[in-house]
Amino acid sequence: MTAQTAPQPAEGLRQHLAEAMAQEAGSLAFRKTGTEWEHPRSVWLARADAAVNALHRWEQQGTIFRMCTIPSCLRELNIAQPERGWLQSSSVGYMCPDHGPLLWGDADDPRDRHVPAWRQVSTGARLCCSCGWDAGPTLFRNHGTVLWQAHVLVMLETMETAA
Structure with missing residues (x-):
């Protein structure tokens, strides 16, 4: 048998x-x-x-x-085998080593950084940036994320033209 x-x-x-x-x-x-x-x-x-x-x-x-949260970036992070330099935000996701230091990096003045954070307000929550930008009232969580992504795309373009 x-x-x-x-x-x-x-x-x-x-x-x-x-x-x-x-x-x-x-x-x-x-x-x-x-x-x-x-x-x-x-x-x-x-x-x-x-x-x-x-x-x-x-x-x-x-x-x-996981994709970099910057819409024009095609870099991916394999979270099973993490790569050095990736940053994570519970507010908007992951940022690749190319964009993380530019946006969340070591700037002395917090207004030169673009770190997102959800803030509790009387009408719910809103996504705010460390530079002072505010998404305003959002319909759902991803709505705030998309608005923040648009904000940082403008900031990246501004940084590019200033360089």
Whole structure:
């Protein structure tokens, strides 16, 4: 008697997804036996593969990699293998080594820095910058973040033209 190994979690998930999708669509592919059902089963398994791969890509992008919060920057941080120089703000996210020192860096005057922070006000919260800029009332958290991003893009452009 040979010992059987348990199916790998991905294979079990693949099979489960294929059967669930086929059942939801009213297919008999996994309820019937016979060679005539091999092709329909392979189609549902291919769809399950696509779903599992999409989930895996989402997991990679959604849980491991973080983009620099500056919209024009394409740098990514792999938080499983941190890279030196990245800065994090609970207010707006991550800042790459190129932008972090420019915006959150070592300026002596806090008005020359652009560190965001949420402030509690009577009507809720608003995102403010250490330079004195204020997002004003925001509809939702990301609204304030986008307004701050627009603010720092202007500041970066100003820094560029001054240099």
